[in-house]
Amino acid sequence: MHIVIMGCGRVGSTLAHILEDKGHSVAIIDQSPEAFRRLRGGFKGRRVNGFGFDRDVLVDAGIEQASAFVAVSSGDNSNIISARVARETFGVENVVARIYDPRRAEVYQRLGIPTVATVRWTADQMLRRLLPEGPAPLWRDPTGEVVLAEVQIDPKWVGAKVSVLEDAAKTRVTFLNRMGEALVPDPDTVIQDGDVVHVMAAAGEMERINDAVSQRPEEKAE
Structure with missing residues (x-):
């Protein structure tokens, strides 16, 4: 299946490599062309420069054929807006957004968008070891x-x-x-x-x- 990732940081690039290794087609979006340097040389997916909430950028990334959309940029607002556009405008059912502020999680849940609260998850994992x-x-x-x-x-x-x-x-x-x-x-x-x-x-x-x-x-x- 085709998966669109918004954000080519450490998480986004790692997801792109794992998904491609599993046989999926991947397009990854980032506003900074320098971010694509995190992708390995043999990466076959699409690299799309732009904002993940821009409809033309999403179309260029193949959102109309996508089975899933992942928003893992460094900005909470960008992630949730992009996730909403992917779901509400393009009808992508499997949408996940990363957030840093866990207080927003309940709001996003009411919008029907699953979230991963990075800070809370990391803190829990640290506590398990401490x-x-x-x-x-x-x-x-x-x-x-x-x-x-x-x-x-x-x-x-x-x-x-x-x-x-x-x-x-x-x-x-x-x-x-x-x-x-x-x-x-x-x-x-x-x-x-x-x-x-x-x-x-x-x-x-x-x-x-x-x-x-x-x-x-x-x-x-x-």
């Missing part, structure tokens, strides 16, 4: 209200059913990582030594959930 004993967000929805997180369980939970852990923590176990492989558990799945437990819940509930699963089962029963 504070490995706490709730570790792996994913956060654009509004920041819902997270998928790894939680640290007390070793005494080994041998207990997932349903018992869920009842104690008042949450749903989304998946287990068992010996490097993801496992979607059913209520009768028994927790094994080495399992890494992941839950999805409201962000404000994560501290309570982590406290619940970090205690031994018998402590919760009292």
Whole structure:
């Protein structure tokens, strides 16, 4: 399929190379001709100089045949305007925009445009490494209200059913990582030594959930 990328920075150029390696046709837009130097010599996609929200520039990039549009320039406003033009003017259904200001994420979500909040995601990844004993967000929805997180369980939970852990923590176990492989558990799945437990819940509930699963089962029963 054909994919148009707006922004030939580190992220945009990396995406362009990965997508091309996967067999997709790619056009990449940037207002600075110097930015295209980040593309490898053998890059076969289109290089289009201009603004990603300019309709003529988008047409030149093949937006009318595009299956997806990605806005990853350094400007939040440019990204969201370009994404809206791609969706509302040219009817591209698969549109994603990067933003730096997570406070805008909810607004963009209401417009129906998925966003990646770079600063919040990076901060979460840093926290996972700095504070490995706490709730570790792996994913956060654009509004920041819902997270998928790894939680640290007390070793005494080994041998207990997932349903018992869920009842104690008042949450749903989304998946287990068992010996490097993801496992979607059913209520009768028994927790094994080495399992890494992941839950999805409201962000404000994560501290309570982590406290619940970090205690031994018998402590919760009292």
